[in-house]
Amino acid sequence: MCGIVGYIGTKQAYPILIKGLKRLEYRGYDSAGVAMISAGGDLNVYKAKGKVDNLIEYCGDKDVSGSIGIAHTRWATHGEPSARNAHPHYSRSHNLAIIHNGIIENYADIKTKLQANGIEFRSDTDTEVLVQLVEYIMVKKNLSLLESVQVALHQVVGAYAIAIVDKRDPCQIIAARKQSPLVVGIGENEFFLGSDASPIIDYTDKVVYLEDGNIAVIRLGEELKVISVLGEEQDLKVKTVDIDLGQIEKGGYKHFMLKEIFEQPECLKNCMRGRINVEGNHVTLSAMIDYHRQLLSAKRIVIVACGTSWHAGLIGKQLIESLCRIPCEVEYASEFRYRNPVVMKDDVVIAISQSGETADTLAAIHLAKEQGAFIYGICNAIGASIPRATDTGTYIHVGPEIGVASTKAFTGQVTVLSMLALCLAAERNTIPPELYQQIVKELTLIPGKMEQALKTNGQIENLAPIFTYARNCLYLGRGYNYPLALEGALKLKEISYIHAEGYPAAEMKHGPIALIDSEMPVFVIATRDRLYEKVISNIQEVRARGGRVTALVTEGDTQIQKFADHIITLPDTLECFQPLIASIPLQLLAYHIAVCKGKDVDRPRNLAKSVTVE
Ligand code: F6R
Numbered sequence: 001m002c003g004i005v006g007y008i009g010t011k012q013a014y015p016i017l018i019k020g021l022k023r024l025e026y027r028g029y030d031s032a033g034v035a036m037i038s039a040g041g042d043l044n045v046y047k048a049k050g051k052v053d054n055l056i057e058y059c060g061d062k063d064v065s066g067s068i069g070i071a072h073t074r075w076a077t078h079g080e081p082s083a084r085n086a087h088p089h090y091s092r093s094h095n096l097a098i099i100h101n102g103i104i105e106n107y108a109d110i111k112t113k114l115q116a117n118g119i120e121f122r123s124d125t126d127t128e129v130l131v132q133l134v135e136y137i138m139v140k141k142n143l144s145l146l147e148s149v150q151v152a153l154h155q156v157v158g159a160y161a162i163a164i165v166d167k168r169d170p171c172q173i174i175a176a177r178k179q180s181p182l183v184v185g186i187g188e189n190e191f192f193l194g195s196d197a198s199p200i201i202d203y204t205d206k207v208v209y210l211e212d213g214n215i216a217v218i219r220l221g222e223e224l225k226v227i228s229v230l231g232e233e234q235d236l237k238v239k240t241v242d243i244d245l246g247q248i249e250k251g252g253y254k255h256f257m258l259k260e261i262f263e264q265p266e267c268l269k270n271c272m273r274g275r276i277n278v279e280g281n282h283v284t285l286s287a288m289i290d291y292h293r294q295l296l297s298a299k300r301i302v303i304v305a306c307g308t309s310w311h312a313g314l315i316g317k318q319l320i321e322s323l324c325r326i327p328c329e330v331e332y333a334s335e336f337r338y339r340n341p342v343v344m345k346d347d348v349v350i351a352i353s354q355s356g357e358t359a360d361t362l363a364a365i366h367l368a369k370e371q372g373a374f375i376y377g378i379c380n381a382i383g384a385s386i387p388r389a390t391d392t393g394t395y396i397h398v399g400p401e402i403g404v405a406s407t408k409a410f411t412g413q414v415t416v417l418s419m420l421a422l423c424l425a426a427e428r429n430t431i432p433p434e435l436y437q438q439i440v441k442e443l444t445l446i447p448g449k450m451e452q453a454l455k456t457n458g459q460i461e462n463l464a465p466i467f468t469y470a471r472n473c474l475y476l477g478r479g480y481n482y483p484l485a486l487e488g489a490l491k492l493k494e495i496s497y498i499h500a501e502g503y504p505a506a507e508m509k510h511g512p513i514a515l516i517d518s519e520m521p522v523f524v525i526a527t528r529d530r531l532y533e534k535v536i537s538n539i540q541e542v543r544a545r546g547g548r549v550t551a552l553v554t555e556g557d558t559q560i561q562k563f564a565d566h567i568i569t570l571p572d573t574l575e576c577f578q579p580l581i582a583s584i585p586l587q588l589l590a591y592h593i594a595v596c597k598g599k600d601v602d603r604p605r606n607l608a609k610s611v612t613v614e
Pocket of ligand 1: 306307308309310352353354355356357358361404405406407490491494609611
């Protein structure tokens with residue numbers, strides 16, 4: 001996600017800020033910016049879209065002097081990636097500048113009130129709302145910067161890590177956090193700020209990790225002071241950082257893939273935030289409001305995507321057909337674009353893509369658009385080519401995915417498809433209100449159940465060495481779990497280079513059963529649902545041929561252990577959400593097998609994170 005850097009001391013801030021931004025590049029971002037207060041008292045803000053190098057180039061002929069500054073790399077959440085929306089943001093008077101990570105959920109209400117008081121906005125961000133609010137309070141109530149920040153933070157709902165400077169007081173940075181990390185580094189007569197310790201560790205190993213709800217008052221020549229939003233002084237817990245850079249970037253995990261697997265409960269909360277109400281019984285998608293007619297008049301939905309996103313689409317098809325009773329087809333974008341498909345005016349085409357840059361998916365969109373379809377995008381990278389080419393859409397908001405094997409994007413895509421299907425079903429009256437509410441409620445419980453599923457990590461790590469010998473593996477599932485069998489197999493192939501196939505469990509006897517012997521690990525998703533008994537029969541068919549079965553079962557299951565060599569137990573959920581839970585052990589399995597085989601998990605051979613060529 002976004003990255004924060006700050007410096008106040010006796011050295012020039014700009015080189016430290018730029019080096020810090022480069023350190024944060026691993027997080028992924030779409031724009032960057034810096035603000036310094038010069039010796040002459042000017043607050044200079046410079047911003048550029050794209051890489052930090054673009055910012056450096058832009059700053060080439062600018063006044064970058066000053067020994068106090070803040071800097072930011074942005075991953076867009078509100079407003080497209082552009083220099084205009086990049087941070088830092090000035091206040092109206094240009095006296096203040098702010099950088100911010102997180103999301104201010106009630107920004108629209110605050111913005112409306114500020115606009116009613118004559119404040120004009122220069123960006124589409126929630127962040128600018130915060131700096132304007134701080135200044136508004138400062139002027140209206142004649143308060144100091146610190147007091148105004150305290151008052152403002154009482155009014156905002158959401159997550160934030162912020163740093164704010166005032167050109168009239170070039171010896172101070174005010175920083176605060178809630179649910180978004182922030183670290184202050186303490187040097188000799190200088191302080192550093194970072195969204196993690198990576199921009200700081202070159203200069204000092206003494207850091208203070210701000211706690212939720214705390215504000216840091218960073219003043220040159222004084223001790224660091226940490227207070228609560230209510231103004232109570234907090235004990236300073238100075239820690240010594242003793243970790244290498246790679247570790248910080250990966251949040252202490254050995255690989256980005258593992259970090260991203262473990263991030264999923266949080267990612268799904270972000271994905272649902274502001275879309276499912278606090279009571280957990282109603283879903284609203286802004287696309288559904290803005291394009292109500294187009295989406296409701298769909299006679300057919302066609303999903304186009306590639307790879308993992310295509311697997312999410314297969315789950316989406318089942319959700320859309322069963323909840324909304326709209327016929328839905330799922331197409332490989334690469335096939336769709338070249339096979340002269342029938343596209344009708346009342347078709348809605350849903351394009352799913354994590355990167356938002358996949359060339360085949362983009363071409364499929366252009367083709368469908370030319371033929372008059374309405375295009376809905378489900379993407380992660382804000383402002384990428386695909387969201388720009390679609391008529392509307394919904395971002396999955398799971399943050400940058402760095403591991404090449406897609407994990408959190410998959411569950412984010414399935415979550416958005418679930419919310420979309422629920423919105424359409426409610427509008428079309430295709431499910432009873434009680435069932436609608438039950439499904440929405442269950443969706444809000446998924447992050448907690450994912451936490452539980454993540455507890456299988458140790459068991460799976462122990463199991464993994466058993467499978468490293470395998471040259472082939474089979475993944476079986478039925479119903480909603482069939483696409484997950486495909487996804488489990490794809491994960492294993494990608495990072496461990498073991499050949500694997502996913503199959504609908506009952507289809508196995510029409511061919512692949514011939515492959516089964518005691519050397520062939522078979523992973524079966526056998527969670528409790530309508531087809532549970534049938535899946536048990538499929539497991540018995542495998543066992544009868546000497547196959548080695550590892551089954552994913554629902555807690556409380558007593559039957560399957562009789563037939564399986566290993567069982568992995570998962571929390572119960574509705575059938576349609578089982579892939580969200582069961583994807584976790586399958587991701588972990590692929591991960592640990594690949595690690596045991598000594599493979600480069602985050603950068604598997606021959607693969608690229610963004611496939612911009614056909
Ligand atoms: C698998 C994987 C790929 C992508 C595919 C589509 O782990 O990452 O199969 O899912 O290349 O990419 P996006 O979703 O960016 O369009």
